[in-house]
Amino acid sequence: MYPPPHAYAPSAAPRPPRRWWQHPALIIAALVLLPPAGIALAWTSQWERTRKVLATVLSGIWFLIPLLSDPPKEAGAEAKPQAAAAPSASPTPSPTPTPPAAPTPSAAPQMPSAVGWPYVQAEKAVEELIDGELSASSAYADVPLPADHGTWLVCFQDVAAGTGLVPQSAAPVVHLVAPGTACPATPGTDLRPKPPAPAPAPPTTARTTAPAPDDDGTGGSGNVSYANCAAVRAAGTAPIRRGDPGYGRHLDRDGDGVGCER
Structure with a gap:
């Protein structure tokens, strides 16, 4: 079971x-x-x-x-075998486009060279560049500038040619001469220079004559005296005149004011 x-x-x-x-x-x-x-x-x-x-x-x-897939080939590795197989001409580099130049601010107006121009021509050329007026003066200090100086010629300009002008504040000045007049070496020169003043004469020394000696026979000076003409000649002062130191009546026999003549 x-x-x-x-x-x-x-x-x-x-x-x-x-x-x-x-x-x-x-x-x-x-x-x-x-x-x-x-x-x-x-x-x-x-x-x-x-x-x-x-x-x-x-x-x-x-x-x-990922392990069984082929790794990606580099572009450089592929390019090298092709270059070795058949060298090809290197491509011409395309020119790099030049960027457009940035807009530059308008240049300041420049002072023209007005030397040799008539004033009317210089005035027109300069006043087209500035807001003010062109001033003028005579190049010669002794020649006044007439009111009508349009034909006068420019000899000098205080603003050199090519200098930039500020239209709002520029105030150039030109120096003029009359037509047919040569320009001076520098502005402000006299056209007709004044003759030089004569040199002052040298001061003359007035010779004072000593008072005649007294009849007592003393000399012209109390410090010098001669006993005779031999002493005068020995001192080297012959002939001795009235007023000279040591003059005396006893030395002047003829009384003509000159003693020890011989």
Whole structure:
């Protein structure tokens, strides 16, 4: 006889608790990002065998696709063999277009060279460049400038030719001479220079005559006296005249005012 069957079928063995590395989301992320680790985690999970095999195959294909594909060829590597096979003429570099020049502000007007022009011509040329008027003066200090000086010629200009003018504040001046008159060396020179004043005569020293000596026979000076003409000649003052130091009546026998004549 056979033993009676059990009234109920034995229940399936309980599954062990799932670890954190067996979580399906973690395994799927590992299969996509890091296939070798994902496959290892899939086989330690509680998945069915069919699911483990399918995950292993798909992850392995995903892992092998980048390894089996050809690496991209560099453009320089392809160009070198072609250059070695058939040298080709180097292309002519196309000219680089020059950028348009930036607009420059209008240049300031320049003073023209008016030397030798009649004043009317210089006045017209200059006053077209400035807001004011062209001033004029005579090049000679002793020649006045007439009111009608349009035909007078320009000898000098105080603003050199080519100098930039500020139209609002420029006030150039020209120095004129009458037609047929030569220009001076410098403006302000006299056309007819005055003759130099005579040099003053050197002062003359008036010679004063000493008063005649008295009839007592003393000399002209109390400091000098001569006893006779021999003393006068010895002193080197002969002849001695009236008024000279040491003159005396006893030295002038004829009384003509000159003693010790011989």
